[in-house]
Amino acid sequence: MSQLPALADSATTALARGIQHIGVGKQQNRSLPPALLDECREALQSGDAEPILVGSFLGALLTKGPTSEERSLETVYGKGAFSNPAFFINKVCPDLPANLFPIATKLLKGHTLRPSEAHQLGNFLFLEDECETFKGMAASILRIRNESNDEYKGLYEAAMETITPGFRQLSCVDRPLVQLAEPFDGTDHTYLITPLLAHFFEQRGYGTLSVVSRTPGPKYTLNAHDLYLYLGCQMLQSNHEINTPPEPFGWVLDQKALSPALNRWVDRRRVMLKRPFLSTLERILNPCSARILVTSVFQVTAQMKMAELALMADFDAVIVLKRGLEGSLAPSTSRGSGILCAVRTARGHLFYQHFDSNLASFVGYRTESDDIVTNLQVSDNARLVRDFMQEGETGNDDFDNRARFMQALLSRGMDWIEGQLNGQGTY
Structure with a gap:
């Protein structure tokens, strides 16, 4: 190029x-x-x-x-x-x-x-x-x-068709795989909680795969790719590596290793300055045969669209967060947030359920406002992730509350999804 x-x-x-x-x-x-x-x-x-x-x-x-x-x-x-x-x-x-x-x-x-x-x-x-x-x-x-x-x-x-040969083979994972994917441009004033969500699913008995990339813009401050690298996580080079137990944040897949053709579009998008079709598409690619996709949208009207596309990409189920801060997997605690859960029936139909922040079980997480982080640094975000992992709290009340809220949403959503898939005999 x-x-x-x-x-x-x-x-x-x-x-x-x-x-x-x-x-x-x-x-x-x-x-x-x-x-x-x-x-x-x-x-x-x-x-x-x-x-x-x-x-x-x-x-x-x-x-x-x-x-x-x-x-x-x-x-x-x-x-x-x-x-x-x-x-x-x-x-x-x-x-x-x-x-x-x-x-x-x-x-x-x-x-x-x-x-x-x-x-x-x-x-x-x-x-x-x-x-x-x-x-x-x-x-x-x-x-x-x-x-x-x-x-x-x-x-x-x-x-x-552009993915590298190492990801064309079936993965060797010995348990259901959950794929996490949020917009690759990341955030300018919001701490990410993505590694903690990966650990949440690991604790629940799943394998987890976080799909990341260097930022295509228009944000350039911090994204999950930066955070996972700072935390010392190894990036997958092929599906064969999924037989190695990941600790503690699951496996991480960099788009650069997955597809050089997609990676070339990062530079194009930085010149174009606007998010093209790839901003959605790259998050639903399913090279490792994951069963469940967890992703986010900022616009509420895009929730169902994302769920439909996830099932098109052969995920059995999907959780779509609405109104994540700056589109991330960190939910807002001051505005109406929540998740859409969907499963594919044996006949290929979409069956779904909403769990919104106004439910009684989530009222305790509500706040008057969401913190706006100034001078956002990957080192600070990594420290918060490590502290929450080790101690269950960080001293940053906003971060702790947000992480617990998302885990509560995911617990409710996964209970529903597992019930649906077990009822269909597909789990």
């Missing part, structure tokens, strides 16, 4: 600021201010902008729907270019392989892809060096208009 610009260089460009302004979803349309619009026009005309940034900007603009003022950018490519997808793709992405042309025009017309088309698109996106402009455009379009389950299915299959 060609060398991408430094993060600081790309984040301050006109196109990057344009993406940050307009790439916020179809329901939150914002027009480019006149001065920024002029700067973006100059950047597009110069031909010097990073290709993936050009594609990401144009994909965001066209998916949002350009205003009459923004349509003046058509002059860079030709009159009526924004209304003629075939002409536009030829002008912007002349190096696009011919077999991707129908998919590109379909995306620009606002249509969703069939699973086979999404699979074909995914195969292209994971290539190392081909038409970076269209890669940015496709990822931006999918992200802003929200991917369908059919699209995720095809993209998932393409992503699984």
